[in-house]
Amino acid sequence: MSSETKSKFIDVKTLSGALPKDVRQKIRKKELVDGQPTTGMCEGYTQANLSIVHKSLADDFEKFCHANSGPLPLLYKSKPGEYAAPALSQHDSDIRSDVSMYNVLVNGKKSGSVGSLLEYEQEMKEMSTFYLGCSFSFEDALAKARVPLRNVEQNLNVSMYNTNIRCHPVGVFDCYQVVSMRPIPRNKIETAFQVTHPLIEVHGAPAHIGDPAMIGITDINKADYGCQVKFQEGDIPLFWSCGVTGLMALQSANSPLAFTHYPGCMYISDTPVKIHDLSSLPDKPKVIALKEEPFFASVTAESVVSKVKALEECIQDDPGVIPKSLDVTSFPPSGQDANLQTAREFLSGEDELHPKYQHLVAIERVGRASDKTWRSMRAVDLTSLVSPIDLLFDAAKDMPYVSTTGIGDGGNELGMGKVKDRVVEHINQGSEVACEVAADYLITAGVSDWGGFALSMALYAVSLCPVHDRYLRRNVGFPLQKAEDLQKVFPTVERQEAMLTALVDHGIHDGILQQLSMSVDGLPFHPVHAEKLHQLNKFVL
Secondary structure, eight states: OOHHHHHHOOOGGGGTTOOHHHHHHHHHTTOSOTTOOOTTSSTTEEEEEEEEEEHHHHHHHHHHHHHTTTTOOEEEEOOTTOOOOTTTOSSOOOTTTSSSOEEEEETTEEEEEESOSGGGHHHHTTEEEEEEEOGGGGHHHHHHTTOOOOOOGGGOOOEEEEEEEEOOOBTTBOOEEEEEEEEEEGGGHHHHHHHHTTOGGGTOSOSEEBOGGGGTOSOTTSOSEEOOOOOOTTEEEEEEEOTTHHHHHHHHHTOSEEEEEOTTOOEEEEEEOOOOOGGGOSSOEEEEEEEETTEEEEEEEHHHHHHHHHHHHHTTOOOOOOOSOOOOOOSSOTTOOOSHHHHHHHHOOSBTTBOSOSEEEEESOBOBBTTSOBBOTTOOBOGGGOOOTHHHHHHHTTOTTOEEEEEESSSOBTBBGGGHHHHHHHSTTHHHHOBOOBOSEEEEOSSHHHHHHHHHHHHHHHHTOHHHHHHHTTTOSOOOOOHHHHHTTOOOHHHHHHHHHHHHHTTOOBTTTTBOOSEETTEEIIIIIHHHHHHHHHHHO
16 A cells, blocks of 8 residues: 555544444545545444355355354355345445455455445345454453553554464365454453453454464564554553454455455444443453463463362362373483483474473472482482483473473472472471472472362363363364363262272382372372362362
């Protein structure tokens, strides 16, 4: 777009309070320049992305929209030759002329952009228009929640990017999602997520928070569409699903002729945006920071966070069977030495962004002490019996997409280096037994087994959370988990008793009692461990 065209753009502030029907008339009469972005116009009214396809593809494209409702929330589907959208606009409306710029696609490739589709009158009689929710529609909701949006050129305050997030394919439609990015102050991230979460008809909550590389964006300073948004200190990039995904979908179909809106140039409907009172939300989303550098986060619901906190409290009590073979991967690999380089290679995948293992969990695994030995809680040297998997935790420190969790109950366990000073101060022989290797996340429990149980139950609760599930899918596809599938591996009293029985049958001793016993850490399975499992279960099931 030329600088001359830019200079003709009117100030959207003059149209922020205008009625949609009046702005549509201005666009139709060419009182607005072709390509004028509509962000900021007609505040409080729903704007729509457009995808216009031949009637032979309409049914599959409708299914594609439903399968990828994050980027393509379907507001209305017209019949072939229908130019108005009565479900969205009660006043005069003509889709052929009420958008300031359209993309024209021929055989799946963009052939140009036009300010009107009237010259395609005959072709339009055989085509259906899909009106799809637009994220510009929720920006006034963000503003009312005092979430600042940065000023940029051309009155367009978002940058748009291609990603590596593949949409759920349907028929000939198979593409990757496009996202829009807004820099949000760190202390406003959760508010921004909560404000947009209920607005599923206009993309809903973000598909990703933080590190752009995780979704395939290599340079945040080079937008694929829109304008370059400027960051301020403390800003975090939030990425919403974007309707430009429709352009990618139509290109993938390779149809003889199709149309979309030009990025930033939306259809403005007469339908008000639904503004939700956050205090009335039944279960607010909670943003959980996972890493600071590079920053990225996940999301779940408040109810799940409450369950996890209850599980955490439950395992703090201090009380003073494998039925078939499992595949086990050993470190170091056969024929290789145990060193830091081997550890890095063991964890590495196809590239830095896709490691072979994204999260390492060590439960009751003795860890390296400061004198480079591995010791029991009685300070007995176990070095000759231990494989140095601590090296994997060491290597993970320098691998931004590999995280670690340690679970322990005494202080000598792998990961407890995170609280080494407290182990030395409070634990008998702490200076000798304390593990020096820290984990990103540490779970301490009265018995390490309880920490493992609580972690698996917390993952169960998170996996069934609709808020988390949608975020994990990046707003595309269908729900991933079913309760009945996860319950097959849920830690119950019966399963744990069967496992302990199998261990005893195979001659595995209780480490505290030094004898074959239906006990863990010197505590009998009945009633101590069975009762703890019952307590944990009630918080989740």
